[in-house]
Amino acid sequence: MPETPTPRLDETDVLLLDLLQDDAGRTLYELGDQVGLSPSAVQRRIARYRKDGLISRQVAVLDPHRVGPTVLATVLVTLDQESFEHHREFAERMRAEPQVQQCYQVAGPWDYVVVLAARSMRECGRLGNQLFKADDNIRRYETLVAFDTIKTGLTLPLPAPQPGRP
Amino acid sequence: MPETPTPRLDETDVLLLDLLQDDAGRTLYELGDQVGLSPSAVQRRIARYRKDGLISRQVAVLDPHRVGPTVLATVLVTLDQESFEHHREFAERMRAEPQVQQCYQVAGPWDYVVVLAARSMRECGRLGNQLFKADDNIRRYETLVAFDTIKTGLTLPLPAPQPGRP
DNA sequence: CGTGAAAGTTTGATTGT
DNA sequence: ACAATCAAACTTTCACG
Numbered sequence: 001m002p003e004t005p006t007p008r009l010d011e012t013d014v015l016l017l018d019l020l021q022d023d024a025g026r027t028l029y030e031l032g033d034q035v036g037l038s039p040s041a042v043q044r045r046i047a048r049y050r051k052d053g054l055i056s057r058q059v060a061v062l063d064p065h066r067v068g069p070t071v072l073a074t075v076l077v078t079l080d081q082e083s084f085e086h087h088r089e090f091a092e093r094m095r096a097e098p099q100v101q102q103c104y105q106v107a108g109p110w111d112y113v114v115v116l117a118a119r120s121m122r123e124c125g126r127l128g129n130q131l132f133k134a135d136d137n138i139r140r141y142e143t144l145v146a147f148d149t150i151k152t153g154l155t156l157p158l159p160a161p162q163p164g165r166p
Numbered sequence: 167m168p169e170t171p172t173p174r175l176d177e178t179d180v181l182l183l184d185l186l187q188d189d190a191g192r193t194l195y196e197l198g199d200q201v202g203l204s205p206s207a208v209q210r211r212i213a214r215y216r217k218d219g220l221i222s223r224q225v226a227v228l229d230p231h232r233v234g235p236t237v238l239a240t241v242l243v244t245l246d247q248e249s250f251e252h253h254r255e256f257a258e259r260m261r262a263e264p265q266v267q268q269c270y271q272v273a274g275p276w277d278y279v280v281v282l283a284a285r286s287m288r289e290c291g292r293l294g295n296q297l298f299k300a301d302d303n304i305r306r307y308e309t310l311v312a313f314d315t316i317k318t319g320l321t322l323p324l325p326a327p328q329p330g331r332p
Numbered sequence: 333c334g335t336g337a338a339a340g341t342t343t344g345a346t347t348g349t
Numbered sequence: 350a351c352a353a354t355c356a357a358a359c360t361t362t363c364a365c366g
């Protein structure tokens with residue numbers, strides 16, 4: 001399984017990607033203005049980011065509390081049996097559940113950090129039971145219910161720009 | 167401080183918002199096709215979502231591992247002194263740091279769940295020290311370094327549609 | 333809500349650095 | 350290999366029915 005090599009990014013790439021992470025609704029003209037390039041030069045770069053899988057998608061971010069009542073929770077999970085197959089099955093279940101917003105496999109006593117999004121406290125409890133309590137391969141789990149969202153987003157820090165590009 | 171009332175969503179709204187959460191790059195024509203509406207009707211609805219703050223922003227999501235080496239970590243934090251001012255200060259610091267991707271205030275023995283995005287293990291450590299170790303109002307914190315990302319996103323489950331809208 | 337015309341945006345061919 | 354320009358195609362916008 002060949003690793004896709006990371007494409008080298010120059011200063012303009014980093015500027016552009018930061019603008020796009022912040023607000024992908026800007027026009028090519030506007031983006032070009034900000035980075036000192038013509039719209040079509042910007043377009044060619046963005047097309048390349050997509051082709052390379054650097055930009056995986058473009059999404060609308062909804063405000064949890066204006067969409068309706070929303071309960072966010074972080075769940076820490078440790079599996080019982082730790083075989084490759086057990087991990088694969090757990091990951092598959094997390095991917096399949098729309099109310100699992102994020103899931104990371106982590107180092108240390110806990111195996112997974114799972115972020116849940118539910119529409120009520122009751123639903124959040126049901127979800128936890130269904131996903132974790134009913135799974136007899138889960139040794140223990142702990143639910144940390146959020147009562148305030150200080151910050152959200154998926155923004156990544158970009159690497160320092162590499163002067164030239166191949 | 168008046169709570170903004172949640173706008174009622176009909177079935178079409180829920181369909182549209184789900185499409186936009188998944189991929190906001192679609193054209194109004196395409197969206198209209200999927201929900202059985204004209205492009206301009208779709209546009210009017212989307213304009214309303216924005217005005218109501220239901221859609222807070224539209225962003226490009228980058229792939230952490232193709233952007234360059236990336237280390238994601240979840241940090242659990244408990245403050246020492248728990249006054250309103252201490253919480254406000256902590257929250258402000260999280261909001262100001264670009265490498266803090268997400269931050270939730272939670273119920274239970276831990277006060278906060280913080281998601282960090284760094285460009286190396288070393289930088290992740292430095293960040294943790296700078297944000298948490300150097301803060302003498304933090305009683306304890308625990309870093310859970312992610313070695314696999316099973317799922318990411320900010321997708322929210324939408325409420326069941328309300329038949330009529332005012 | 334739909335239609336359609338006007339304004340704005342993206343796309344791609346071409347040419348130049 | 351990459352950038353700018355321009356014209357064609359497509360999208361969004363908005364007044365009107």
